[in-house]
Amino acid sequence: MTVKITFPQGFLWGAATASYQIEGAWNEDGKGESIWDRFSHTPGKISDGSTGDVACDHYHRWKQDLDLMAELGLQAYRFSIAWSRVVPKGRGNVNEAGLDFYDRLVDGLLTRGIAPFVTLYHWDLPQALQDEEGWPVRSTAEAFVDYANVVSARLGDRVKHWITHNEPWVAAFLGHGMGIHAPGVQDFQQAVAAAHHLLLSHGWAAPVIRANSQNADVGITLNLTDVVPASPSPMDYRAAREMDGFLNRWFLDPIFGRRYPADAIEWFEQVHGVQVNVMQEGDMDVIAAPIDFLGVNYYTRTVARDSSPDNLPRTIITDDAEFTEMGWEVAPRSLFHLLNRLHFDYQPANIFITENGAAFPDKVCKEGHVHDDRRLAYLKEHFKAAHDAIQCGAPLRGYFVWSLMDNFEWSFGYTKRFGVVYVDYETQQRIVKESGKWYSQVIAQNGFED
Numbered sequence: 183m184t185v186k187i188t189f190p191q192g193f194l195w196g197a198a199t200a201s202y203q204i205e206g207a208w209n210e211d212g213k214g215e216s217i218w219d220r221f222s223h224t225p226g227k228i229s230d231g232s233t234g235d236v237a238c239d240h241y242h243r244w245k246q247d248l249d250l251m252a253e254l255g256l257q258a259y260r261f262s263i264a265w266s267r268v269v270p271k272g273r274g275n276v277n278e279a280g281l282d283f284y285d286r287l288v289d290g291l292l293t294r295g296i297a298p299f300v301t302l303y304h305w306d307l308p309q310a311l312q313d314e315e316g317w318p319v320r321s322t323a324e325a326f327v328d329y330a331n332v333v334s335a336r337l338g339d340r341v342k343h344w345i346t347h348n349e350p351w352v353a354a355f356l357g358h359g360m361g362i363h364a365p366g367v368q369d370f371q372q373a374v375a376a377a378h379h380l381l382l383s384h385g386w387a388a389p390v391i392r393a394n395s396q397n398a399d400v401g402i403t404l405n406l407t408d409v410v411p412a413s414p415s416p417m418d419y420r421a422a423r424e425m426d427g428f429l430n431r432w433f434l435d436p437i438f439g440r441r442y443p444a445d446a447i448e449w450f451e452q453v454h455g456v457q458v459n460v461m462q463e464g465d466m467d468v469i470a471a472p473i474d475f476l477g478v479n480y481y482t483r484t485v486a487r488d489s490s491p492d493n494l495p496r497t498i499i500t501d502d503a504e505f506t507e508m509g510w511e512v513a514p515r516s517l518f519h520l521l522n523r524l525h526f527d528y529q530p531a532n533i534f535i536t537e538n539g540a541a542f543p544d545k546v547c548k549e550g551h552v553h554d555d556r557r558l559a560y561l562k563e564h565f566k567a568a569h570d571a572i573q574c575g576a577p578l579r580g581y582f583v584w585s586l587m588d589n590f591e592w593s594f595g596y597t598k599r600f601g602v603v604y605v606d607y608e609t610q611q612r613i614v615k616e617s618g619k620w621y622s623q624v625i626a627q628n629g630f631e632d
């Protein structure tokens with residue numbers, strides 16, 4: 183028996199990308215160097231030795247990409263601004279040519295009836311600011327506010343959805359703790375300082391954006407996960423609580439006015455030898471600035487297991503799981519649990535899923551199609567989970583698939599394809615995958631048959 187799943191009227195369907203992952207044109211028209219330019223140009227940092235120098239060449243092909251979005255029927259498009267395209271040295275001189283690019287993009291979207299969702303920071307810090315120590319220092323947060331002011335003053339009459347930061351956890355901890363993202367630092371003390379300044383800059387920028395963009399909604403996007411213990415062992419439960427503190431609550435709690443969680447402060451001290459002492463008076467109130475929506479990037483759940491020898495092996499719950507090309511477990515029910523948890527524990531007024539999707543090894547068949555059945559199934563199951571959460575009262579207002587098109591997947595280079603549109607990097611040809619065609623129907627019907 184088939185069931186029709188229909189989303190609430192006005193539910194917004196979109197797709198997301200990020201500047202460094204698609205734009206290319208890394209040094210054109212006055213753009214300054216970013217930490218991702220520097221990082222990808224450093225041998226050994228990117229698994230396939232590639233860079234974002236050309237990526238999807240979106241900087242030159244933006245018009246045809248907008249036409250493609252219109253063909254798919256997208257109602258919203260989430261993209262990020264390359265800070266160093268607009269302010270090449272991070273602070274000071276504004277590069278008008280860079281602003282013009284985003285100006286044209288916004289107008290092109292609006293002409294096609296697509297709502298722009300702008301992310302101000304998706305990890306490509308101007309290298310000049312990194313040379314002054316980057317996010318671990320407070321002055322970078324101040325520079326971010328000036329940059330947010332410049333962009334929102336220019337685009338604020340037309341852009342009505344603003345996201346200050348994308349996944350500050352990743353920028354802070356993969357970039358400064360584990361060093362697998364730019365700027366490649368391995369120091370948890372710096373990572374915690376970076377996380378704090380990212381949050382502080384969010385809190386400072388939010389009112390500035392609102393002042394420049396009347397009736398705009400301002401939010402922040404976090405990468406969140408549903409943490410579950412690997413077994414009924416009390417030690418695994420404790421490990422799950424710790425992981426939840428590190429991955430979720432470290433950002434959620436301060437944004438929702440609860441300050442940094444005490445158990446996670448203790449965990450940072452004990453496990454990483456980090457003193458959480460970077461805060462100044464009043465910072466936590468700044469970070470708790472009201473937001474209009476919470477952006478949620480969800481890909482997988484996290485199974486927590488205590489690794490100490492006296493934690494006897496028990497049934498590990500991932501035994502028969504399916505994994506994506508990233509090695510991430512396909513766990514759609516966890517999206518349901520996460521949305522409910524956010525709704526009941528934190529009560530955001532509005533939630534957008536600002537990213538969800540999967541990498542699978544796609545091939546173009548000889549007829550020129552991409553039969554990405556697993557991605558289609560992944561999306562369908564996650565849409566169902568989101569729909570169920572809405573039935574339970576979660577204030578979910580829209581859904582952005584990651585990604586519009588295949589792109590530069592950070593330290594994995596071009597080896598992971600997340601798009602609902604295939605990109606042939608040799609020719610820059612775009613091919614709508616079967617998942618993209620299906621998604622287009624979902625948008626048209628505001629739902630699907632299951």
Ligand code: IFM
Nearest residue numbers: 200349479537584591600
């Ligand atoms: O490609 C990234 C994106 O930049 C941020 N969120 C996760 C995606 C997949 O790894």
